[in-house]
Amino acid sequence: MKVNAAIHRAFEIGRIDDRLYAAFIEHMGRAIYSGIYEPGHPQADANGFRRDVAQMVRDLNIPAIRYPGGNFVSAYNWEDGIGPKEDRPVRLDLAWRSKESNQVGINEFAVWAEELGLDMMLAVNLGSRGISDARNFMEYVNHPSGTYWSDLRRSHGVEAPYNVKMWCLGNEMDGPWQIGHKEAKEYGRLADETAKALRQLTPGAEMIVCGSSNDEMPTYPDWERGVLEECYENVDYISLHKYFGNSSRDTLNFFGKVEETGRYIQAIAGVIDFVKAKKRAKNDVYICFDEWNVWYHKRAQDSENWKSWDWPEAPALLEEDYNFEDALFIGCLLNEFIRRSDRVKIACIAQLVNVIAPIRAEADGPAWRQSIYWPYQMASLYGRGTALRVSVDGPTYNCTVADDVDYLDVAATHDEQAGTVSLFIVNRHLDETADLRLALTGFEAATLIDHQVIEGHDLRATNGPGSEPIAPVKGQGVAVEDGTLGGALAPLSYHVVRLKV
Template sequence: MLSSHVIADADFVIAPVARHVFGSFVEHLGRCVYGGIYEPGHATADANGFRGDVLALIRELGPTIVRYPGGNFVSGYDWEDGVGPKDQRPVRLDLAWGSTETNQFGTNEFMDWCKAADIEPMFAVNLGTRGAAEAQNFLEYCNHPGGTHYADLRRSHGYEAPHDIKFWCLGNEMDGPWQTGAKTAEEYGRIATETAKMMRWTSDGLQLAACGSSARTMPSFGAWEYEVLDHCFEQVDYISLHQYFENHEHEVDRFLTAIDDLESFITEVTAIADAVAAKRRSPKRIMLSLDEWNVWYRARSGEQLRGVGWPEAPPLLEEIYNMEDALVIGGALLTMINHADRVKAACLAQLVNVIAPIMTETGGPAWRQTIFHPFAQASRHARGNALRLKVDTGTFTAGNQQAAPLLVTAVVHDPDTGAATLFALNRSLDEEMTLTAELRNMGTRRLASADELHHRDLEATNTKDAPDRVTPVAHPKAALTDGVLTATLKPLSWNVFTTIPA
């Protein structure tokens, strides 16, 4: 049997885990909005058309902030189309996803939904087909109290108080040739700088994120981040990272090393941002926003990727997740937690139906996909300080990783409540692992909960008819004695142990 040893000391802190790390994403894409969060006439819908069954699952999932309205969609979106009387809103072609957009759901509906879900909004502005002036107008509409054209337009639409939206993304994937209005690094860096400047002049206390390259595999990666930040370093707070994990080879050990690739991605972008700071001899540190991330590779071609004949809300990107996908999602969350000093925001893309933890049937039920569970557990329990750990574990070789640790783990300690949670992913394909974890400088403790997510069939999925096939259960082999947690971890399992003061 494998064995791993962890030492976690409350005095050795990486940084507080930012609550924005547990964000998600709603884009006008497929059935994410229409038939997802918004379905007037559904048996559970409220007066606003928001599905109550979906809202209940979202509250359980626990996202803290949600990015909107895109994504690729935003680079061709005129925000004015989605405000005002619904019977006067124009119907548009959505070039990003080959669909027809009715604009029956827009800015104010999204803000009403955020209030219903108790979620903070993260908005994106169109820097593809539009520019700094339109972004500033949009911000004025959302955040200015009144007495100006756009603020009074909002008030005339029935929203007297400003929305006071603080987190804004300056465009989306602007180096991607698939992007409406794609730009070079210089073009984007200049427009991002001017847009940020005008937005800060309009509203106080904003958090602004510049676009990084669309993926670590892009030819532009690295050089793009440096040049963009060289332009807008003083005006922005974040640089974005997008990461989708793929398993085309259907090799689970190789797939699990996607976690290690994310680790490299984070350290590389951190180094680039700090190089721009060093050039300026600046103490400022640009933070990282992983504002699109998930497993996505099955629903990525043909009619799953674009509508045919400009349909309304077609079933696009409806990835069905299995047990091994849940393991990768859990491991990615631990990687972000262990980089809590720089990863300050992240958005699981997306929230409902479209590469999502929640699936619905239009007119029917909603259910949890396998990836729902590690996200919900991390959002619920990873509150407080991420601790710097000493970990002794075995390694394995797969993909381009020569010594990937078999145990992926993180410990989060909340100094206010005293709770400490250890997350553990056993990446061994076929061996159980004995885990011993010393919890130091945390006082006398007891084990409050212990959960295990495991299924012998890595292809097991949750469906409408079997929504709980893959779900956490009470851990059968865990104990806490004199501040030492011991447990036996099944191969290819995700485990969560929460301890509290005795």
């Protein structure tokens, strides 16, 4: 199939916030315990964190991480995770019907995050708790000294405050499954008052209010309107969550769900604009897509298991085995985030290790990179700077969730400081090679730096311990000539093309 495309140096979408490539980790399953933290493991450091997992996280070059939940946070007492470890209580986690040992709390997690250069995005419990506990948590974390909570932190060996700037005001409060579920107006009022209190403690802190748990919720998108009408002037972001699956084994429809995501973002952007106009507000509110990933391989099975098991500690839960098809989908989804980076400023893959994650780790065993690790890494490494508009003229297809879906999915970024343009391209066609001609208007002197490709795998192929066949390799057959990028892109392939400009 022939595809003509074009970018123009002056046709910009907007500046990409580095936090578009953030991550999320929750006290859930084996994400923390035997995921990032496993004292006694051969790869454990002096603090009990796994070096092999840490290196894989470091290689992703992610800027920030959301913690400690998730559904977990809505019944979590943060004070349980501070002080001497031997004195910490074991609690029942109502979200995932398991025991929480509290051996990792805010101070341990902060050590790990600092070691990896990650800014923390902390969530407060607005389910079973409220303003007072959120305020105390921030005081413990951010206040220098001279107060009860700040001096308690110092007594725990942490002299300097963490100065955390990003704060999630609860989690999925629209969901009836959430401990402390609330109606939109009720939650919006609580979020507003909590945000005001927290900003007294940390001026300039960024507040993230809960949007819809997904775009199939019966209250979507009116939930966002109701919440923002109560708290618009005191928040900076509204969160969106969405998980994706292909239980029907319809590959093209699965890929088409990226278009569905674009509609979701566009709808909430419209709600934001409506509320801003209605309130005559001066501030802007952006989108924080702080939970996203493929989740279906073990979802039904594990949903039945965790509802009936007898409160195990760090059980294996939602440990998806991601395949090549999932990697192609994640590449397309990241492209959509780049294309929507004028409205989506923060996005967090959910989760980072073991639980629906790009990294897997066996207890007392090896760690490995799943198929989805690679497009996530490529976008994080090279999808920085400014997003450029891409015009694509080529064959399209219709599916259940969307019409006129381009077989060739393309996103482009311009890093002016580095003097590079990066193109992220997925050929979604099941069996046709794409003959691409992409005009580089304004970048006529561009030269090829690198071409990486993931291709040639069975859609159901996976990576595993000791074997990672799904990974980028050096691409061939792409060249730049007379201001045009051209080449043949195999069916079902993911490409990163980097140009010096």
